[in-house]
Amino acid sequence: MSKFSLAKDKIKFLLLEGVHQSAIQTLNNAGYTNIEYLKTSLAEPELIEKIKDAHFVGIRSRTQLTSKVLAEAEKLIGIGCFCIGTNQVDLEAAQELGIPVFNAPFSNTRSVAELVIGEILLLFRRIPEKNAKAHLGGWDKSATGSIEARGKTLGIIGYGHIGTQLGILAETIGMNVTFYDIEDKLPLGNANQVHDLNEFLAQADAVSLHVPETDSTQNMFGAEQFAAMKDGAIFINASRGTVVDIDALAEALKGDSPKLGGAAIDVFPVEPKSNDEEFVSPLRGINNVILTPHIGGSTLEAQQNIGIEVAGKFAKYSDNGSTLSAVNFPEVSLPSHEGRSRLLHVHTNRPGILTKINLAFAEKGINISAQFLQTTDKIGYVVLEVDSDDSQAALDELKQIEGTIRARVLL
Numbered sequence: 001m002s003k004f005s006l007a008k009d010k011i012k013f014l015l016l017e018g019v020h021q022s023a024i025q026t027l028n029n030a031g032y033t034n035i036e037y038l039k040t041s042l043a044e045p046e047l048i049e050k051i052k053d054a055h056f057v058g059i060r061s062r063t064q065l066t067s068k069v070l071a072e073a074e075k076l077i078g079i080g081c082f083c084i085g086t087n088q089v090d091l092e093a094a095q096e097l098g099i100p101v102f103n104a105p106f107s108n109t110r111s112v113a114e115l116v117i118g119e120i121l122l123l124f125r126r127i128p129e130k131n132a133k134a135h136l137g138g139w140d141k142s143a144t145g146s147i148e149a150r151g152k153t154l155g156i157i158g159y160g161h162i163g164t165q166l167g168i169l170a171e172t173i174g175m176n177v178t179f180y181d182i183e184d185k186l187p188l189g190n191a192n193q194v195h196d197l198n199e200f201l202a203q204a205d206a207v208s209l210h211v212p213e214t215d216s217t218q219n220m221f222g223a224e225q226f227a228a229m230k231d232g233a234i235f236i237n238a239s240r241g242t243v244v245d246i247d248a249l250a251e252a253l254k255g256d257s258p259k260l261g262g263a264a265i266d267v268f269p270v271e272p273k274s275n276d277e278e279f280v281s282p283l284r285g286i287n288n289v290i291l292t293p294h295i296g297g298s299t300l301e302a303q304q305n306i307g308i309e310v311a312g313k314f315a316k317y318s319d320n321g322s323t324l325s326a327v328n329f330p331e332v333s334l335p336s337h338e339g340r341s342r343l344l345h346v347h348t349n350r351p352g353i354l355t356k357i358n359l360a361f362a363e364k365g366i367n368i369s370a371q372f373l374q375t376t377d378k379i380g381y382v383v384l385e386v387d388s389d390d391s392q393a394a395l396d397e398l399k400q401i402e403g404t405i406r407a408r409v410l411l
């Protein structure tokens with residue numbers, strides 16, 4: 001193989017945070033064996049050291065791929081979030097460097113919805129409190145404050161992949177479902193969209209958050225929103241810790257007659273970087289509060305599927321240039337390119353680039369047998385196929401085009 005296209009065993013994958021072994025299996029099956037696998041995330045200095053010679057990096061929610069880290073990742077061509085959230089990656093910086101970011105948008109959604117249903121039932125029966133007392137030798141046999149879920153209203157904030165599944169599960173146990181979303185959404189089952197947040201909060205016996213971390217969701221839930229909830233209602237957050245003002249939540253749960261009846265929180269503004277670090281939170285020690293270590297999507301089924309899905313996207317991008325479902329990149333789904341070389345060119349999206357490529361190739365007598373182009377606001381991604389004998393000359397031409405961010409060839 002020529003020096004300008006890497007052999008598969010030279011393409012290095014750095015997999016962090018103990019992603020499922022199915023990822024390794026999937027990469028091995030596709031012929032990729034150069035894999036460094038770590039069970040933990042890495043703090044910035046170690047991450048910068050390790051990422052320097054990686055072509056692909058796979059992470060979950062703990063690893064922070066900041067613009068500073070990405071600037072040091074000289075060889076990086078692809079990022080995989082082995083989860084749904086991609087807020088831990090500077091997506092814009094990755095885009096400007098011509099690096100697609102992949103995730104697994106569906107694989108753990110059912111796991112989160114199931115956890116939340118379980119938590120609603122436990123909180124309505126005040127099980128966390130009774131369980132804690134029993135472990136200390138207490139015996140709190142009382143119906144006070146314990147209610148059935150049947151006939152109660154679940155309010156879902158963020159009616160996407162998780163929120164919709166949660167709504168369906170809640171209806172099967174007899175709950176009424178309302179939802180609040182910035183988009184108009186097709187209600188599933190008998191769910192009802194409420195457009196006014198205060199009206200929505202005043203109706204719900206349980207409120208569950210399922211929004212992504214964005215500018216508009218940062219601290220979207222604070223003292224004002226807790227005050228607008230029904231007295232004694234329960235509150236669940238398995239979305240992102242930055243969405244909720246955690247001190248305001250603690251206030252709403254404390255005291256002799258707290259505003260809220262209980263809470264289940266899976267995500268926190270600051271989470272320990274490893275299982276060895278202490279978990280510090282103002283919510284520790286409060287009655288009828290379930291605290292879980294960001295495990296909403298951590299089931300064997302979900303993790304195995306995520307491993308296969310994201311590693312499969314790595315392999316397709318590496319083999320073919322396909323970027324289908326990349327979250328920050330023009331999406332191109334490509335057939336295999338047997339018998340010809342495929343060139344991948346990422347460039348700043350400005351008028352005339354394609355013309356320049358075509359002219360440069362025409363001048364050198366390089367025949368283009370197939371061409372695909374997709375763009376976003378900022379970048380363009382063009383995929384070209386040429387005769388294999390022309391691939392080195394074509395790559396040299398592409399690298400000289402003004403506005404080029406990256407160019408590589410697949411033989």
Ligand SMILES: NC(=O)C1=CN([C@@H]2O[C@H](COP(=O)(O)OP(=O)(O)OC[C@H]3O[C@@H](n4cnc5c(N)ncnc54)[C@H](O)[C@@H]3O)[C@@H](O)[C@H]2O)C=CC1
Pocket residue numbers: 084085105108109112157158159160161162163180181182183210211212213214216217220238239240266267294295296297298
């Ligand atoms: N705890 C855990 O382990 C897990 C947490 N998550 C988190 O859950 C989030 C949601 O996941 P999906 O349902 O798959 O996402 P999704 O993208 O399918 O749905 C999100 C919904 O939130 C809505 N939304 C966005 N901004 C909003 C706002 N300001 N107010 C109201 N609605 C808003 C969107 O319109 C969309 O309907 C993920 O982004 C991730 O951060 C996901 C999986 C596991």
Ligand SMILES: O=C(O)CCC(=O)C(=O)O
Pocket residue numbers: 060061062082083084085086108297298
């Ligand atoms: O499994 C993880 O590490 C994070 C899960 C999650 O929060 C997500 O999928 O967005």
